[in-house]
Amino acid sequence: MTQQAQRVDVLIGGAGFAGLALAIALRQGLGPSFAVTVADPALGRAAGDARASAIVAAARRLFETIGVWDKVAAQPILDMVVTDSRLSDAVRPTFLTFDGDVEAGEPFAHMVENGPLLAALVEKAKAEGVMLREAAVADFETTTNYAAVRLSDGETLDARLVVAADGAHSKIRERAGIACHGWSYSQSAIVTTVVHERDHHGRAEEHFLPAGPFAILPLTGRRSSIVWTEGAHEAERIVALSDADFHVELERRFGLHLGDIEAVGPRRVHPLGLSVARAFVKDRLALVGDAAHVIHPIAGQGLNMGLKDVAALAEVIVDAARLGLDPGSLAVLERYQRWRRFDTMAMGIATDGLNRLFSNHSAALRLARDFGLGLVERLPALKQFFIREAAGLTGEVPKLLRGEAL
C-alpha cells in the first residue's frame, strides 16, 4: 500500500468550510515546502445548499486574515430582537434586543451565503498551492511515522497527519473507532430564502415559538435567510406543500412588518441533533468541524465552533512544525484537544439547554425564561458579556480569531 505512495505533511478529508480554511492557514503559516492535500468527492460543489451562515466577529477575523473575506458579499447584523410567544398570539412582545459593535465599527456578526463562501475558499486554496483531489478518503492505517491513506480513486498517500473534516457523518472518525455522545432532537430545520418589500436594516429576528425557534436573518438586498425549526414530521409536511400553502405557513410566522414576502430558491430540511466526539485526536489523526461536533442551530454557532477548531489546530501544527516536532504525534495533538474539547462540550450543553427551555408549550417555563431574558435586557454589563461570548471573543482565543497571522 505504501510503496509508490505520495508523501504529504497533512491530508485533510473534506473540502467544506473547515477543511479548506485549515488547508489555507497551514500553507500560509508554513510555506510551500509544507505539503497539504484536501480530498473530497464533492469538491467545491455547494449546489443545493440553500443555507447562509451567521459568521461571528472572531470567525470573520479568521476569514479576513486568510484572505477570503473580501471575496464574499456579507450583510452585517446591526441589531437583533428576540421574542417568545405562541404561534396564535396577535402580538409578539420583544424580550431581548442586541445592538452595537464588539469593537468600534466591528459588528458582532455578518450573514454570508454558504455557496459563494465555499467557492471563495476553493479559489484561495488553489492559489496557496493546496493539492485538491476529487475523491473520498476510503481507508487509512496508522504506522509509527505516518498514516497510509487510500482514496476512493485508488491512489494512496502517506501523511504525517490525517484531519477528519468530513462532516457530521464522518467516515474517517468512524474508521478510527471514535464514538460520539449525543442524541437526535426529533426536530428539523426548514431553510429557505425570502425576498421582502421593505428593508430589514440589518436586523436579525429570533422568534421562539413552541415548536422551536423561527429565525429571520438578513442577507444583502431585501432578502432574508429563514431557519425555521419544527417537529421532524411537521417539517417534512411543510416543505412538501404547494407554493401557495407554504406561503401561508411562512407568513403566519414571518409576519407583515417587512411588507409582502416571497420564498425564493430551494426549500430544504435539515434533521437536527447534538453530537460530540469522545476524542478529538488519536495518533496521526485530528477531528475538526462537524466531524468533531454537531449542535442545534438555535444560536448559529456550529460553523463558528468549527472555525475555532481550525484556528486552534492550525496554531498547534504551525508551532510544532517550526520547532521541528512531528505535527502528527499525539503529544502535539493533545494540545489541540485540551484547547477545544471543553469549550465544545460547554457550547453543546448551552445550545441543548436553550432548545429544551424554549421549544415547548409550558406556560410556567415561558414565564421563567421571559423573566431571565428581561433580566439580561436590563443589565448592560451582562448583555455585553453575552454579545462578546456569542462573537467568539472570550476564553483563550487562537491567533487567527484575533486577526493575527500565524
Ligand SMILES: Cc1cc2nc3c(=O)[nH]c(=O)nc-3n(C[C@H](O)[C@H](O)[C@H](O)COP(=O)(O)OP(=O)(O)OC[C@H]3O[C@@H](n4cnc5c(N)ncnc54)[C@H](O)[C@@H]3O)c2cc1C
Ligand atoms: C439549518 C442550519 C443552519 C445553520 N446555521 C449556521 C449559522 O448560522 N452559523 C454557523 O456557525 N453554523 C451554522 N450551521 C452549522 C454549519 O452549517 C456547519 O457546522 C458547517 O457547515 C460544518 O462545516 P464542515 O466543514 O465541518 O462540514 P461540511 O460542510 O459538512 O463539509 C464536509 C465535507 O466532507 C466531504 N466528505 C464527506 N465524506 C468524505 C470522505 N469520506 N472523504 C472526503 N470528504 C468527505 C463532504 O462532501 C463535504 O464537502 C447551521 C446548520 C444547519 C443545519
